[in-house]
Amino acid sequence: MIKIRNLNKIYKQFGDFSIKCAELDISKGDIIGIYGGVGSGKTLLTKILSGIHKKYDGQIEYGMVSLESYQKKLLSYIPSTNVLYDGLTLNDHIKFLASEFKINNNEINAKISWFDQYFKINSDLRRKIFSFSTGELQFIKLFLSLLHSPSILIIDELFTGLGSGDIDIIKSIFTVLSEREVTIIFTSSHLQYIKELTIKENLHIKDGSLDT
């Protein structure tokens, strides 16, 4: 489903640091973990794959279309930082995203009930974003990114703030998503956690080069 060919992107602002990937094919429903050390280029790679960084050499195709024309509705990106509005509640964010992606109330309620089995969000709907801990926020971001039922989910630094018990919850959620043919690409520095989650393979990124 995802086809990458001769990807090359040079970041002059980071001292000519470059992201490279010669060839990579990812199928529907795959769960791919990308691991690498600090400053290896994980975040930059996720930003290219999610279309946040638009200029690059090479080819990235999602299905039969290029990344540029791939609709934002079909892709979801979770950055490692908190980009949500601290002063708004979880419910405010849900309502906003529902209007952005034109999701009806029944669908929203079904999503909340489904996610509530794994992580209690029903009781936290009125909580403001700043009151969530880093780990809780990771689940909140995951829930919000799944609201519009994307086909591809890209997560940067998935395990930030999560404990070993949380990994099992994430695994259960990922398994369901994979069965629904959602492709998941996530990055982390923790190889042992990645091994627990990935279904197909783990990829290693070092100095911007992705080994496939």
Next chain:
Amino acid sequence: MLILKDIKLLLKDKYAVLSLIFILIFQMILIYYTSTNTLMKIYLNSPEGVYIFLSKIMIIIFTLVFLSNFLQTINQFTKEKENFLFARSTTSGVKKFIKSKVLLTNLTLVLITQPFYWTFVLLNRFQDSIEMRFLFYCSFVLLFTTMSITVFSSYFVLDNSFHYNGFILGVKKLLALTFISGISLMVAIITIILPIIYIYGTAYSIKYYDLSNITYVSVFSVYFIILISSRYCLNKVSNKIESTEV
């Protein structure tokens, strides 16, 4: 709805809400004072008195516009993190997010100023001494100035602030914005608004009842050019932010 999100962000900021409440209370006190004070009523009996009073009211309203614009613009943009990374993940994108924030600031300022102006005018029966056409002219000048100042300060904040984690202006840039907006406001008041009110007042006292159409058209043209230029600058900076890689 982007505007609803921005309204919620505004209402959940207690400092922004308190400042707006303060401005409204200040306006109500002013309205109450002028409508009940006997000396003021005598003063407003002469047409000249009305024109001088209208000039003063315009200065007060412009000061309110200036202060609230500062507050609103900075309040709106400091909520965004990492160069609108959240906006980039949604279908709207950066440009629409910026437009919505500018629109809300505009709406807030118009809601603060226009009802205040018209309450003053109608309560003190300015329409008895001044032609409605001129009162509408003042109202439009106020509207155009509000829109231009909002768009320009949004452009300035976006172009000059450190915008990786929230659009926060540095002290130097904040002073520069104060200076630029303050000077432009003073220039607008001194060169366009006050002289016209004064000329109109003088003309009225020597029985010329109206300003020429050319005066109206030229003032509106100047305002229109200022507004278009500010919008152009804002669009340019929106495009720059959208193409910036964060």
